[in-house]
Amino acid sequence: MLRNSYQRIAAELRKRIDAGTVESGSLLPTERELQGEFEASRSTVRRALAHLVESGYAQSVPNRGVVAGRANLSRRTGNVALIDSGSYVLRVMGMRFAERLRDEGMYLVHLGGSVEYPTEYALQTALDNDFSGAIVWPYRSFPDNEFISRAAGQLPIVSLDHRLEGAETDLVTFDHETAAADATTRLIAQGCRRIAVTGMMDALEITHQRFRGYMRAMFAHGLQPQPRDFVFCMTSGTTDPDPYPLESRLRKPDRPDGLLVLQDFLVPPAVEAALRCGLSLPHDLKVTALGDDIDLTVDGVGLTAIAFDWDSMADEAFRLLLDRIANPNQPARTRIVPHRLIVRGLCGAPREAWTPAPERLSGFGGDLPVPRSRYQYTSRWDVQGDSATDSILK
Numbered sequence: 364m365l366r367n368s369y370q371r372i373a374a375e376l377r378k379r380i381d382a383g384t385v386e387s388g389s390l391l392p393t394e395r396e397l398q399g400e401f402e403a404s405r406s407t408v409r410r411a412l413a414h415l416v417e418s419g420y421a422q423s424v425p426n427r428g429v430v431a432g433r434a435n436l437s438r439r440t441g442n443v444a445l446i447d448s449g450s451y452v453l454r455v456m457g458m459r460f461a462e463r464l465r466d467e468g469m470y471l472v473h474l475g476g477s478v479e480y481p482t483e484y485a486l487q488t489a490l491d492n493d494f495s496g497a498i499v500w501p502y503r504s505f506p507d508n509e510f511i512s513r514a515a516g517q518l519p520i521v522s523l524d525h526r527l528e529g530a531e532t533d534l535v536t537f538d539h540e541t542a543a544a545d546a547t548t549r550l551i552a553q554g555c556r557r558i559a560v561t562g563m564m565d566a567l568e569i570t571h572q573r574f575r576g577y578m579r580a581m582f583a584h585g586l587q588p589q590p591r592d593f594v595f596c597m598t599s600g601t602t603d604p605d606p607y608p609l610e611s612r613l614r615k616p617d618r619p620d621g622l623l624v625l626q627d628f629l630v631p632p633a634v635e636a637a638l639r640c641g642l643s644l645p646h647d648l649k650v651t652a653l654g655d656d657i658d659l660t661v662d663g664v665g666l667t668a669i670a671f672d673w674d675s676m677a678d679e680a681f682r683l684l685l686d687r688i689a690n691p692n693q694p695a696r697t698r699i700v701p702h703r704l705i706v707r708g709l710c711g712a713p714r715e716a717w718t719p720a721p722e723r724l725s726g727f728g729g730d731l732p733v734p735r736s737r738y739q740y741t742s743r744w745d746v747q748g749d750s751a752t753d754s755i756l757k
Contacts, residue, residue, distance in 0.1 A: 372401050374412035377420055380431045381513055387432035387692075391421060405509050417493065420517070424558035432692075441469045443684065444489040446476045446498035447523075450628075451733060452656055452673055456523075458732045459677045460498060467685065473667065476502060482527070483507050486514040494518065496684050501527045504599060505568035519687035521680045533683045535676050539569045539653075542669045542702045543576025544583075546651040547623050549667060549704060552582050553649055553711035555621030561633055562625030562653075565599040573625045573653055592619050596629060604629055610636040613648070620648065624655040627668055629652030631738050634661060643742055649711040655725045659738040661738045665707030670725040673699040 379385045392400070397408045411425050412429050415421040422430045443464055447453040461471040472494070474485040482503055496519035511529030514520075521534040527534075550558050560577050564570060576717075581588045594612045596604040611634060612618060622637075624630045630652050642648045644661045655670035679698045687693070697715065705721045706712050718724065726735075 402574035
């Protein structure tokens with residue numbers, strides 16, 4: 364009979380640890396017992412046990428043997444996975460993470476992330492290659508929860524912005540409900556009484572928190588939201604925004620006078636829809652958005668938006684990751700980092716109310732490795748010409 368390879372022995376022992384058959388802190392079978400069970404040589408068994416220790420599944424305890432449970436994960440490769448969809452924000456944060464990890468003698472490896480290459484695939488790659496940890500921007504509402512839970516038990520993970528469904532991991536996020544309430548309240552302060560909401564509506568928790576913030580602000584100021592003013596243009600799995608619901612609503616006699624966009628990358632199609640309807644911004648329609656990571660103007664007037672403090676998110680995520688690697692068995696933690704409203708003219712605010720030097724306050728500080736996307740419209744925007752939204756998802 365062929366002997367088992369060390370990889371097969373190690374894989375079987377990992378399954379037992381994951382399933383709880385061998386509890387964390389318990390001694391694994393002795394080398395002699397494993398030799399008999401797997402009909403393997405002593406050297407093969409030793410190599411399998413060493414592989415378990417190196418991959419963080421077990422600890423070698425002097426005078427006791429090999430104990431199940433994650434060891435100090437600094438023994439792994441030193442590679443940290445960045446699992447994300449490659450947006451502007453994440454490209455900049457990736458550079459910041461890479462610089463910080465390099466100072467610690469570690470390396471950031473971008474494993475990508477898309478509908479075609481799900482989070483599960485990227486996490487499996489990190490596990491297969493003994494990565495020390497992962498920084499994950501989750502983008503799937505319904506992942507394989509069983510796999511995610513198992514992966515989070517083997518790999519230190521910090522989630523960015525929203526929770527990784529299926530597991531309790533460290534999380535760095537924003538108060539999205541309050542952010543949306545702040546942006547909506549600004550429209551109300553500028554005289555808006557019928558405020559529509561657009562953008563992407565999906566199953567992510569933070570999207571619903573933002574919608575809740577919009578509703579909270581409306582009710583707090585005695586305004587009644589109307590279902591016909593919920594004019595979302597994207598949902599999970601779609602690749603291009605559909606401007607029809609918003610454009611159709613803006614052509615009605617009782618059209619809204621204010622518009623909250625839940626995600627800044629969907630402001631360009633919203634602005635284009637308004638301009639196609641012949642509306643003047645901000646005279647006919649006042650606009651605010653969540654996210655200040657695009658540079659958009661209409662007739663030179665900028666967008667009022669919630670600026671999320673991405674630098675604080677990167678700093679906090681880095682600290683949590685290093686602590687998680689050093690102390691893998693502590694409870695999951697959540698950190699809330701700041702946001703602020705950047706006031707510009709498209710919300711209808713007078714010039715004296717605009718935020719001074721907004722470029723110093725928005726998103727990231729210092730030199731940026733990639734620029735923000737820029738969209739410049741005029742009231743005479745050529746509605747027959749090329750759409751500025753052609754590149755919003757790139």
